[in-house]
Amino acid sequence: MSLNSKSILEAYASILDQKVIDKLKKKAAKFKNKSVLHVNATKFGGGVAEILQNMVPLMNELAIEAVWKTFSAPDSFFEISKKMHNALQGNREIHFTDKEVSDYFEQAKSSYDQIKPDSDFNIIHDPQPCPMIKSAEDKIGKWIWRCHIDTANPNPQAWHMISDSLSRYDALIFTKLEYAEKAPHDLIYQIPPSINPFSLKNKDLPESQAQEIVKKYVPLDLPIVTQVSRFDPWKDPLGVIDAYRIVKEKNPIRLVLIGSLAHDDPEGVEWLKKVKDYAKNDPNIIILSNLDGVGDIEVNAFQRLSTVLLQKSIKEGFGLTVTEGMWKKTPVIGGNVGGIKLQIDDGVNGFLVDTIEQTAEKILYLLKNPKKAKQMGEAGHLKIKNEFLLIKHVERYLDLFETLTK
Ligand code: UDP
Secondary structure: OOOOOOOHHHHHHHHOOHHHHHHHHHHHHOOOEEEEEEEOOOOOOHHHHHHHHHHHHHHHHOOOOEEEOOOOHHHHHHHHHHHHHHHOOOOOOOOOOOOHHHHHHHHHHHHHHHOOOOOEEEEEEHHHOOOHHHHOOOOEEEEEEEEEEOOOOOOOOHHHHHHHOOOOOOOOEEOHHHHHHHOOOOOEOOOOOOOOOHHHHHHHHHHHHHHHHHOOOOOOOOOOEEEEEEOOOHHHHHHHHHHHHHHHHHHHEEEEEEOOOOOOOHHHHHHHHHHHHHHOOOOOOEEEHHOOOHHHHHHHHHHOOOOOOEEEOOOOOOEEEEEHHHHOOOOOOEEEOOOOHHHHHOOOOEEEOOOHHHHHHHHHHHHHHHHHHHHHHHHHHHHHHHHHHHHHHHHHHHHHHHHHHH
């Protein structure tokens, strides 16, 4: 929500056709005063927290009693759940010991006891709290499991730990239907995530203000190429540095890697060190995190002022950073995987790449063809406006509620 605007819907009316807003209001009217509970593992860091902090106020404005709760868990649980995340995304070498399996289920019981979901719609996000439904003996309200990761080829043991609980849910939501191929359920929905165009991270910024912000961290005398991502192997930060090294031989640039250290991501610190070591004190590789004071407004400024944005993921459930970059009309080069493919139409509103060499080639192309880069940025903005703004996301949830209450 814009900090100055009284109403989120009013703000949307300034960028979208009024018909879109009226349609949403009409759908929401059926769920007036209904309660909606979102549960996930953390209030800080990563895409899910980003979505929920924006979605709850919009649902509230539509007179839906939405709340967002997280559960507390020991750090050791987040080690297990991160392993789970990697295993569900396809790492078959991971094995969970009996103790890890039992700790995982114990935590789910504790999470249930902490929250006791009893809303009309209980939306449980991601694998960490998924089995809490097993503790709900007399299930109250409808329960929906919302999976944000790419589970198309999961590690069998990890999938078994999850799939046991899935049939108890009333519906499942995946970002892409292909992630749900193994899910034992009749009601599976494809609902991609979204961004809030009025948040600090996405709102319009005058260029001069963006420059002032970016200048604090990086001089503006060379083109900036940026990847905003958790420090994580799936985001391929080392591949990004390799691509930068190819580009800089032909065209001097600065590479900025921005990554927050999320509370539920113990690998982050280790990977931040790996990335720093790999950058070998190159003064034109700037590595920043929330610990350097890089928060939402700074991310916003970097996404606007960069000549090219990268999201060179090897696996990516959706990739909100892609959405954010496209919304800001900056051309985005993304890994040719998962949810990035829902967003980037290769060669039209960005580029999809499979290799480091291709990444370098497309960066060079965009540096050398500013007119084309601008056109791609415009096309990217339009795609996000039509498909991936929060207002559309809420509408898709309302459609699901409607189906579940029929
Ligand atoms: N993000 C951020 N600061 C950072 C790194 C990431 O604010 O240093 C935000 C980013 O802007 C996006 C979210 O965290 O909103 C990451 O979501 P995405 O879907 O790209 O990846 P995930 O972290 O969920 O795998």
